[in-house]
Amino acid sequence: KVSSSPKSSEILQNKHENQITYVCLIEKFYPEVIRVTWTDGEKEITENVVKGDAWKSTKEDEYSISSWLTVPEENKDKNYQCKYEHETQQHSLPTQAVNRLHSHGSTLLSGGCTILKLNKTFMFVTDHLMHRTAYLVYIILLLKSSMYYLIILFCIYR
Numbered sequence: 001k002v003s004s005s006p007k008s009s010e011i012l013q014n015k016h017e018n019q020i021t022y023v024c025l026i027e028k029f030y031p032e033v034i035r036v037t038w039t040d041g042e043k044e045i046t047e048n049v050v051k052g053d054a055w056k057s058t059k060e061d062e063y064s065i066s067s068w069l070t071v072p073e074e075n076k077d078k079n080y081q082c083k084y085e086h087e088t089q090q091h092s093l094p095t096q097a098v099n100r101l102h103s104h105g106s107t108l109l110s111g112g113c114t115i116l117k118l119n120k121t122f123m124f125v126t127d128h129l130m131h132r133t134a135y136l137v138y139i140i141l142l143l144k145s146s147m148y149y150l151i152i153l154f155c156i157y158r
Helices: 096-101 120-158
Strands: 006-017 017-028 034-040 043-045 050-051 063-072 080-086 089-094 106-107 115-117
Touching: 006 080, 006 089, 017 034, 017 080, 034 063, 043 106
Parallel strands: none
Antiparallel strands: 006 017, 017 063, 034 043, 034 080, 050 063, 080 089, 106 115
């Protein structure tokens, strides 16, 4: 398949208690190799950033990825940037446009200039994280049961 640049990219915002979470969603690109970073001006931010894995669309051979930045509410006027670098293009999305146009749980999409309900996207991202979390819990339980097995063997054969 031929390389294709992301067809849409957006920043969504969610306020919860004293924090703001920005979600950078980049969709429909190929190949899956992409670098997503958050910056505050020219400085890269690494704290309070969650980088998701790229996932493949079930109907197409294209990938999507998301990244989250959580900041204190008093930093809402700072202009954070979600930057992505793909072999086909580099692009930067500012959070300031989202802050100016945010109202009633809806956010402006930087790529398509349409309004999207935030809950729908967060449910999708949450499903992705829930599957990953379930997998990690399964691994931990498997390791725990293996440890119990070793302890019992040690007690029997010492």
